[in-house]
Amino acid sequence: MSSMVARAFAPAPRRIEEAKAAGLRLVRPVRSRARKAPFVVVVLTVLAIGLVGLIIMSTVLQAQSFEAAKLDRQAAALETEQQSIAREVDRLQSPANVASKAIAIGMVPNANPAFLRLSDGRVLGEPEPAEPGSNIRSVTR
Amino acid sequence: MTKRQILTRRRLRACTVMVFVIFGLFGARLFQIQGLDASAYAAASVKAGTATKADPAPRGAILDRNGEQLATSVDGLTITADPSMTAANAPQIARILRQELGDSVDYFDTIDRLRTPDSRFVYLVRDVPKWTADKAIAALAKAELTGVFSEKENLRSYPGGKLAANLLGYTNGAGKGVAGLEQEYNTILTGKDGSSTYEVSPTGQRIPMADSTVTKMVPGQDVKTTIDRDLQWYADQRLADAVRDSSSDWGLAITMDVKTCQIVQMSQAPTFDADTRTGMDDANTVSRAVQNVYEPGSVMKTITMAALADQGKIEADTPIVVPSSLTIDKFRIGDYWEHGTLHLTAAGVIALSSNLGTIVASEQMSDQTMYDYFRKFGFGQESGVNLPGESKGILTNGQDWTKANHATIAFGQGVSVTAMQMMRAVGAIANAGKMCEPTVVSGTVDQDGNETPVESAAGHRVVSKDAAATVTRMMEAVTADDGTAPAAAIKGYRVAGKTGTAWRVDPTTGRYIRGQNTVSFMGFAPADNPRFLTYIVLDKPYSSAGGGSTAAPVFHDVMSMALERFGVAPSGSESPKVNQTW
Numbered sequence: 242m243s244s245m246v247a248r249a250f251a252p253a254p255r256r257i258e259e260a261k262a263a264g265l266r267l268v269r270p271v272r273s274r275a276r277k278a279p280f281v282v283v284v285l286t287v288l289a290i291g292l293v294g295l296i297i298m299s300t301v302l303q304a305q306s307f308e309a310a311k312l313d314r315q316a317a318a319l320e321t322e323q324q325s326i327a328r329e330v331d332r333l334q335s336p337a338n339v340a341s342k343a344i345a346i347g348m349v350p351n352a353n354p355a356f357l358r359l360s361d362g363r364v365l366g367e368p369e370p371a372e373p374g375s376n377i378r379s380v381t382r
Numbered sequence: 383m384t385k386r387q388i389l390t391r392r393r394l395r396a397c398t399v400m401v402f403v404i405f406g407l408f409g410a411r412l413f414q415i416q417g418l419d420a421s422a423y424a425a426a427s428v429k430a431g432t433a434t435k436a437d438p439a440p441r442g443a444i445l446d447r448n449g450e451q452l453a454t455s456v457d458g459l460t461i462t463a464d465p466s467m468t469a470a471n472a473p474q475i476a477r478i479l480r481q482e483l484g485d486s487v488d489y490f491d492t493i494d495r496l497r498t499p500d501s502r503f504v505y506l507v508r509d510v511p512k513w514t515a516d517k518a519i520a521a522l523a524k525a526e527l528t529g530v531f532s533e534k535e536n537l538r539s540y541p542g543g544k545l546a547a548n549l550l551g552y553t554n555g556a557g558k559g560v561a562g563l564e565q566e567y568n569t570i571l572t573g574k575d576g577s578s579t580y581e582v583s584p585t586g587q588r589i590p591m592a593d594s595t596v597t598k599m600v601p602g603q604d605v606k607t608t609i610d611r612d613l614q615w616y617a618d619q620r621l622a623d624a625v626r627d628s629s630s631d632w633g634l635a636i637t638m639d640v641k642t643c644q645i646v647q648m649s650q651a652p653t654f655d656a657d658t659r660t661g662m663d664d665a666n667t668v669s670r671a672v673q674n675v676y677e678p679g680s681v682m683k684t685i686t687m688a689a690l691a692d693q694g695k696i697e698a699d700t701p702i703v704v705p706s707s708l709t710i711d712k713f714r715i716g717d718y719w720e721h722g723t724l725h726l727t728a729a730g731v732i733a734l735s736s737n738l739g740t741i742v743a744s745e746q747m748s749d750q751t752m753y754d755y756f757r758k759f760g761f762g763q764e765s766g767v768n769l770p771g772e773s774k775g776i777l778t779n780g781q782d783w784t785k786a787n788h789a790t791i792a793f794g795q796g797v798s799v800t801a802m803q804m805m806r807a808v809g810a811i812a813n814a815g816k817m818c819e820p821t822v823v824s825g826t827v828d829q830d831g832n833e834t835p836v837e838s839a840a841g842h843r844v845v846s847k848d849a850a851a852t853v854t855r856m857m858e859a860v861t862a863d864d865g866t867a868p869a870a871a872i873k874g875y876r877v878a879g880k881t882g883t884a885w886r887v888d889p890t891t892g893r894y895i896r897g898q899n900t901v902s903f904m905g906f907a908p909a910d911n912p913r914f915l916t917y918i919v920l921d922k923p924y925s926s927a928g929g930g931s932t933a934a935p936v937f938h939d940v941m942s943m944a945l946e947r948f949g950v951a952p953s954g955s956e957s958p959k960v961n962q963t964w
Contacts, residue, residue, distance in 0.1 A: 318516075324456045325513035331451060331541035336615035350616065352939045353873055354946035365951040366874030376939045377619050 341380035352376045433582045438536055439573025442602035444550055444563055446611040447646070447824065451541055453550050453564070453656075458537025459515035461506045465498040467529025472496035475527050482518035483507060506530070508555075509537050538564075540657040546614045548669045549607075549648045549769075549822060552656040562669060563605060563823065565770045570826050573602035604827040608644035613637065613947050617649040617940045621918070624936045625651040628923035634670055634801050635936065637916045637944050640809050640906060643818035643838070645767070646914070646944065672765065672772040675798040676921065679884025680735045680929070681808070681904045682794025684853055686744050687732060688811055689755035691849035695746045698729040698855040701964045704739040711786040715741065718883065718928075730962030733859035735866050735881055737793045744792035752788065753780025756797070758844045759810065759817070765802040766819030766839065775799040794884060805917055808904050811857075812878075812912040815850040816841040854878045858909050858957045867930035870905055870937045875945065875952045878912075879905025879937065881929030886922060897925045903933035907941055909957065913950045916941045 260266075332338060340350075352375065355366035415423055444453035461479070468475055476492040486507055495504045510518075515532055522530050538553045551562020559568040576599025581589045617635045625633040635649040650670050654661035668674060690696040704724040707716045717736050724736070731739030744752065757763070762777035776798040778787065790796040802820055810817035818841035825835040857878035861871040866881045882902035885894040901923055906915040918933040918940070944950075 321457060321512045321516060325511065328456065328511070328539065328541065331454075335542050336545070336612050337543065337619075340615070340619070350939075350943070351946065352942040354942050354950075355874060356949070356951040358951070365954065369873060377616070377623065380619065381622055 337380055340377070344377070344380060347373070349373055349375065350377050431581050432579055434577055434579045437576035437578065437597075437599040438534075439575050439599045439601050441536060441538065441553075441557060442571040442573070442604045442827075444567075444571075445604055445606045445827070446609045446614070447607065447644075448611070449606070450611045452546060452607065452609065452611065453538060453540050456537050456539045457512040458509050458535040459512050459519075459532040460508045460535050461510060461515060461518065462531050462533060463496055463504050463506050464529045464531070465496055465501045465504055468496040468527075471527050471529075474525065475522065475530060478521050478525060478527070479506065479518055479530075482521055483510060483514060486510065509535060511537060511539075538656070540655075542611065542615065543657050544653050544655045545611065545618060546609055546648065547653045547656055548650040548667070548671070549609065550656065551669075551770075552654075552662070552667070561667060562769065563607065566768055567605045567823065567826075571602045571605060574600040576600070601829050603829070605823055606825050606827055606833065607822055608639075608642075608646060608824050609648070609822070610646045610947060613940075613944055614647040614649065616943045617647045618651070618653070620936055620939050621649045622651040622653075624918075624932070625920065628920055628927050628932050630920040630927075631922040632665070632670060633921065633936075634919040635916070635940055636671055636801060636805055637914055637940060638805050638809055638820055639948075640812040640912050640915050643806075643809060643820050643841070644824065645805075645820055645822045646948075647940075648822070669769060669771070671801045672767060672769045673800070675773050675775050675800055676900050676919070677797065677884045677887060678794040678799050678804055678902065679882035679900065680737075680794055681804060681880045681882035681902055681917075682797065682799075683732060683735070683740045683792070684811060684857060684880050684904075685756065685759050685807055686740055686752070686792045687728065687856060688759075688845050688849055688853045689752060690743055690746060691852040692755070692815075692845035693747065693751070696728050696743060696852070698727065698852055698859075698960050699964075700728040700743075702726050702728060702731055702739050702742055704731070704736055704742060706738075708738055708741060708789070710741075710789050711784055713786050715789060725964050727961055727964055729856040729859045729960040732853075732856040732880065733862065733865040733962050735860075735883075740793045741789045744788065749783040749788050750780045752792070753777070753783070755844075756791070759807040760803055761797065761799060761807065763803075765800065765806050767802050767822060769802075769822065772802070773800050775803055794882065801917055801919055804904060805915060808880075808906070808917075809915050810844050811850050811853050812906040812915050813841070813850075814847045815843055815845040817844045818842075854909055854912075855958060855960060857905070859960055859962065861905065861934075862957065864962065865930075866928075867903060867905075867934040867937075869930065870903055870934035870941075872907060872938060872942050872945070874954075875907050876909035876955065876957050877905055877907045877941070878909040879903060879934070881934065883928045898922050899925070899927070901927050901929045901933050903929050903937045905937055905941065907945060908950065908952055910953050910955050913948070914941060914944045916944065 349371040351371045353369040353371065355364060355368035357364055441455040443451050443455070446452055472493045475496055476489050479492060480487045480489050492506060495506060498504050519530065519532055536557050538557070540550065549562055551559060551564035553564050554560045559565040559571065564571065576597045578594060578596040580594035583589055617637065621633050621635040633651045635647070636645060637647045638645050648671055652661065652666055654666040687696060704726050706722050707714055715737060717738055726734065726736060726739050728743060731743065756777055762774055764772050764774055787796055806817060806820055819839050821836070821838050823836050825833045827833050857880055858876060859865050860867050860879050860881065861877045862868065867879055870879045871877050884900045886898040886900055887893070888895050900919065900921045902917065902919040904917045906912045916937055918936045920933055923932055
């Protein structure tokens with residue numbers, strides 16, 4: 242053990258002879274024999290996956306942006322339609338429209354308020370028949 | 383050094399020089415772009431590569447008390463054309479537009495516009511709802527007619543047409559409220575426009591995942607009114623009939639809940655239609671309830687009596703000696719009927735609407751006292767209803783009153799008021815002496831449906847409860863069979879009211895015009911527990927019309943409908959009998 246330590250810390254041999262004496266000899270430089278093929282394949286695969294991925298992603302995004310634009314237009318068209326229908330409903334249920342239909346079938350606005358109290362069946366107020374031609378006769382728009 | 387080494391070194395040097403020169407050029411250019419006019423280039427690049435899309439905030443709706451829409455916003459289009467492209471096909475284009483858009487398109491006028499010489503832009507039809515405009519544009523595209531374009535607009539729609547038009551007001555071409563509630567609540571109704579800016583490709587396609595900035599759009603809030611849509615319609619219709627039948631210049635009908643001072647209907651005739659934009663001249667669009675001053679006439683006697691009753695100077699049965707006529711400051715004042723000396727009670731003075739009786743009674747108080755009471759009742763001041771362009775009316779200072787002023791103001795001449803002021807003042811009598819400010823808006827509703835109530839000032843007492851009860855009893859005599867307005871009585875209910883037939887003032891000369899009157903009826907019911915106050919005013923009807931004969935029947939119908947719609951049942955109690963004479 243102590244001899245090995247002594248050898249290890251001995252000064253480097255100055256001459257070939259000394260080296261030889263120390264048991265060292267020249268060897269051929271080690272040539273790397275690592276194979277290139279797997280590395281190239283890995284790099285190319287990563288590149289290919291990346292490229293294909295990019296293409297797919299941008300295609301999907303583009304397609305989705307077209308889809309979004311289409312849906313936007315569709316939403317706008319539906320909103321327009323909804324507005325037109327809502328307006329028609331508003332028009333149909335406006336008091337003027339309901340009243341003119343009611344008057345057309347012979348109904349008369351009642352200008353004599355009277356109430357029936359359900360709890361005891363009493364009539365509050367003095368009910369009177371609503372005569373045709375009393376108060377509103379026609380609907381002006 | 384070998385020759386070969388020298389050559390290599392030269393080549394290296396040459397290459398180094400070239401590299402430095404090239405990078406130097408790049409550096410110089412970089413410095414020019416980044417250092418010298420960086421902002422200009424940046425702006426140009428942003429301009430070329432971004433697109434901005436506006437996101438206009440829809441204007442809030444105006445709702446009635448039950449949430450029904452009185453005014454709402456819809457998408458609209460304005461159709462424009464490039465005459466240089468349309469001149470050749472003008473008749474075909476005009477025909478299609480006429481077919482699709484109907485009466486809003488004038489065929490010959492449209493042809494002229496489509497052929498406008500030396501022009502590249504004309505308006506064809508403005509403010510068309512988007513759904514009809516879309517159809518017209520599609521029809522033109524189908525017929526392969528080019529040169530017609532459209533621009534997006536925010537269109538204001540009033541589903542009720544003329545319904546409450548003067549209260550709602552209208553918007554101008556830019557969508558800003560310029561009258562009525564549209565003006566008063568413009569900032570609340572108008573939202574905040576949003577926009578989105580994003581990067582686009584040279585062909586205009588949006589670049590996914592690229593930077594974009596979005597300014598959020600905040601839609602306008604809804605304004606909820608205190609109006610009842612159906613009652614409003616009924617009053618509009620009934621008043622329009624009355625104005626026509628009596629050949630009046632104009633008419634007003636207002637109904638207020640006296641407990642809350644909420645206006646439940648406010649009609650005016652003639653009026654306009656903001657939906658179709660018809661009849662929009664000044665005489666129709668003015669909101670007469672707050673902007674028009676007139677002399678109220680005898681309805682004012684209720685205020686005079688309330689002032690006297692509050693001072694304990696009068697009761698319903700207080701005897702008053704009414705002379706056949708009075709001459710004050712060389713001005714002869716009579717009643718509308720000829721009579722000798724009468725012995726009327728205070729209730730009789732109101733029931734028969736005696737000017738002379740009111741003057742005699744009012745002489746118990748000084749000019750200043752009477753003026754102070756009139757001020758307390760809100761005359762000469764805004765009514766606090768929060769509507770644009772409100773007039774304060776004219777009540778001259780009590781210190782400057784002549785004897786004639788005192789006499790005539792007591793029965794409502796020589797004092798100018800708005801209908802809203804009258805509502806507030808008589809509303810105080812109906813509300814047991816407490817006066818509040820009329821309101822037309824109960825709150826605002828945001829986009830999530832959260833309602834924020836509008837603050838209203840608390841009511842304050844102007845006369846005592848007893849004084850209000852005394853005047854109510856006098857006013858009940860008006861609708862009795864022997865009063866001036868039995869037509870205002872509603873069967874089963876106790877109705878308190880007062881007629882008014884006031885001389886009209888010629889605005890140009892400032893003098894009264896013989897034979898021209900403003901007739902009115904103000905009343906509330908049920909008199910034993912008042913809920914609604916209704917005021918009818920008809921200006922310049924045919925000359926023989928009076929408050930009792932012309933305005934009272936309108937009051938009867940509108941008030942009946944209000945009581946019925948709000949389920950106000952009569953108590954069944956009888957009106958106390960008060961003698962008119964002694």
